[in-house]
Amino acid sequence: MNIQVLRNVFARNERAAAENREAFDARGITCVNILGGAGSGKTALLECVLPQLARTLRCAVLEGDLVTTRDAERIAAVGAPVVQLLTDGGCHLSATLVQKGVESLPLEELDLLFIENVGNPICPANFELGEHLRISVLSVAEGGDKPSKYPLLFKDAALVVITKCDLLTHSNFDITAVSRDIWRINPTAAVVTTAAFTGDGIDQVVEWLIAAHRARRPLVAPANV
Amino acid sequence: MNIQVLRNVFARNERAAAENREAFDARGITCVNILGGAGSGKTALLECVLPQLARTLRCAVLEGDLVTTRDAERIAAVGAPVVQLLTDGGCHLSATLVQKGVESLPLEELDLLFIENVGNPICPANFELGEHLRISVLSVAEGGDKPSKYPLLFKDAALVVITKCDLLTHSNFDITAVSRDIWRINPTAAVVTTAAFTGDGIDQVVEWLIAAHRARRPLVAPANV
Numbered sequence A, B: 001m002n003i004q005v006l007r008n009v010f011a012r013n014e015r016a017a018a019e020n021r022e023a024f025d026a027r028g029i030t031c032v033n034i035l036g037g038a039g040s041g042k043t044a045l046l047e048c049v050l051p052q053l054a055r056t057l058r059c060a061v062l063e064g065d066l067v068t069t070r071d072a073e074r075i076a077a078v079g080a081p082v083v084q085l086l087t088d089g090g091c092h093l094s095a096t097l098v099q100k101g102v103e104s105l106p107l108e109e110l111d112l113l114f115i116e117n118v119g120n121p122i123c124p125a126n127f128e129l130g131e132h133l134r135i136s137v138l139s140v141a142e143g144g145d146k147p148s149k150y151p152l153l154f155k156d157a158a159l160v161v162i163t164k165c166d167l168l169t170h171s172n173f174d175i176t177a178v179s180r181d182i183w184r185i186n187p188t189a190a191v192v193t194t195a196a197f198t199g200d201g202i203d204q205v206v207e208w209l210i211a212a213h214r215a216r217r218p219l220v221a222p223a224n225v
Helices: A002-026 A042-053 A071-076 A093-103 A151-155 A166-172 A177-186 A202-220 B002-026 B042-053 B068-079 B097-103 B152-154 B165-170 B174-185 B204-222
Strands: A032-036 A058-063 A080-087 A112-116 A134-138 A160-164 A189-191 B030-036 B061-065 B082-086 B112-114 B134-140 B159-163 B190-193
Touching: A002 A032, A002 A093, A032 A042, A032 A202, A042 A058, A042 A071, A042 A112, A042 A202, A058 A071, A058 A093, A071 A080, A080 A093, A134 A151, A160 A177, A160 A202, A160 B159, A166 B112, A166 B165, A177 A189, A189 A202, B002 B030, B002 B097, B030 B042, B030 B204, B042 B061, B042 B068, B042 B112, B042 B159, B042 B204, B061 B068, B061 B097, B068 B082, B082 B097, B134 B152, B152 B174, B159 B174, B159 B204, B174 B190, B190 B204
Parallel strands: A032 A112, A032 A134, A058 A080, A058 A112, A134 A160, A160 A189, B030 B112, B030 B134, B061 B082, B061 B112, B134 B159, B159 B190
Antiparallel strands: none
């Protein structure tokens, strides 16, 4: 009986995820699901890339959180359309909640939709939201053992962003060893090192996002070509 | 039907938690559940306090992780009896898993049993393990907004340990503001600031643990008085 119930939950989520992806595809939108632990730097990364991306692409953000609107306020402050999705204590975003969230966004006017998942290195990886790409965020301060300890977080990431690299001299985090661990789990992941405090590496993430969007646009919206 | 299934899961866990607590009480053991996000510094805290505690109290550790034994190896290296509890991808420890873990520990020879929960700021807080006390760990690098964003993590903590304070000058973490946020959620929590790299504040955590164990020992094992 337990298994049946869980199956229903996953099946309902997968159905909603497929509907979301279809809606994004029809409009040529690239949807990016950002995953990572609490305090790994997901919101700070968005605060850095959004102003730069705005020169080239029209972006919006769905912000996941348990109970507050703090992250949405930070995103609104850099001028991007944003909707706060509250899980009321739940440990991951669901595709149905995303479905409700996009109702408030001007989908026809978007190129790139970011979904910042709840800060949790475990549960969100199990729930598709309708995204085309996943970005996993890992901070230097969290420690280099995280890819081995949370492999699911990194397994399906197209890009892994290592954040807070300004703290490298204050930690025993080894970029080379961590990259090797990531590629052992996910050989095709791109790995970029950044520091939101100094701005280091942000350009590279911006370039990666623009290229990722351009690479898939003709494939997903043939009717528009 | 969903609700019924969830109730059964919680009821089974609560029953096992009560049995664990009874077993600890009968032996005068104080059980401490350590919660916090991935990379918040739970294992490093244990590495620091265990050698000092060993002068006064007999300690052991149950280490929670998804798939690796890395943390148990670190604890074994400082000389404490340790059992690795693997959740196989699960996002929290359960009281039944703890029940199995303690079978491998010399309970009759222990004063203090630490359970290091899975690195996750959300799910573990919902599952009692049979602990007498909770310690919540928050690192400076995670950011000061975490008590507001993850109130359940802090609500039942007897002690909140703020870790990685050697990074304070590299962040905008405000100890006073964060303490105020913690006390708004949990007015009776003790808050201690530490840095495993420098050893700052570790003595204070050790003193707090010794006092916490001594304060409850006569209450929980009157037959031994």
